[in-house]
């Protein structure tokens with residue numbers, strides 16, 4: 001009986017401890033750390049996941065940061081809510097990887113009023129007043145589009161080309177710049193014909209779905225211009241399932257140049273891949289350090305990027321890449 005009572009007591013104590021409310025992690029707990037709220041677009045692609053990892057690695061507790069990441073699942077409304085939450089929580093910095101370019105004026109004015117600096121990474125924003133953000137770091141997406149078109153022109157010249165265009169999220173800088181590049185190419189090369197254009201939301205599943213639908217409808221094409229690697233993976237699966245050989249029957253142009261895609265460049269399935277570098281973590285860290293030291297980072301910084309095709313890719317290049 002005594003033993004049963006003892007057991008019951010131990011159990012009761014254990015249950016009470018388990019139910020006791022744990023003190024909510026308040027930001028005061030991190031007084032000695034720099035608190036950063038990062039509003040991330042989502043997890044739609046390999047590029048995006050590499051970007052999230054890079055931020056986590058650079059803005060780590062070891063480096064003196066407390067990083068709060070909010071995944072917006074590709075929805076701007078969610079990003080606006082996340083930014084408001086960050087302001088409310090009293091973070092030291094907000095990092096925003098914006099879904100689309102437009103629609104940030106109000107929420108960024110709120111951040112400014114609360115004196116929270118906002119660093120924009122990756123895609124750009126279009127705001128009335130540039131003082132609503134501290135600085136931006138990312139890629140020149142129009143230049144990326146021009147690179148892709150340059151390769152097509154160099155390889156096909158004025159031969160007739162039927163082009164399928166898989167676009168990224170409409171209204172995002174990555175989509176806008178890469179689309180502008182192609183539009184300029186179409187205007188310059190009358191023999192090129194755009195046979196299909198739609199958004200695949202930068203996802204593999206959507207890329208596959210769109211190309212499957214084209215094949216089912218019997219639409220003929222020579223080139224797929226895919227605005228990111230994941231949509232290209234989906235397109236490649238669709239082609240292979242239909243008995244077509246990517247790289248031979250259809251030329252595939254892609255963007256990001258993530259590791260998996262470069263393997264496909266090596267295998268000849270993707271013909272040309274324009275690099276888009278996602279490793280913004282250390283760059284953001286350097287910006288914050290500069291600001292902390294009272295410095296002024298440049299308003300806009302474009303990252304250096306390169307391009308790959310079968311002639312330029314090597315195993316050494318692939319092994320040395322961080323994404």
Ligand code: GYE
Nearest residue numbers: 044045047122174202228
């Ligand atoms: O190309 C794509 C991702 O904004 C550069 O977003 C980024 C793009 C990237 O989903 O894979």
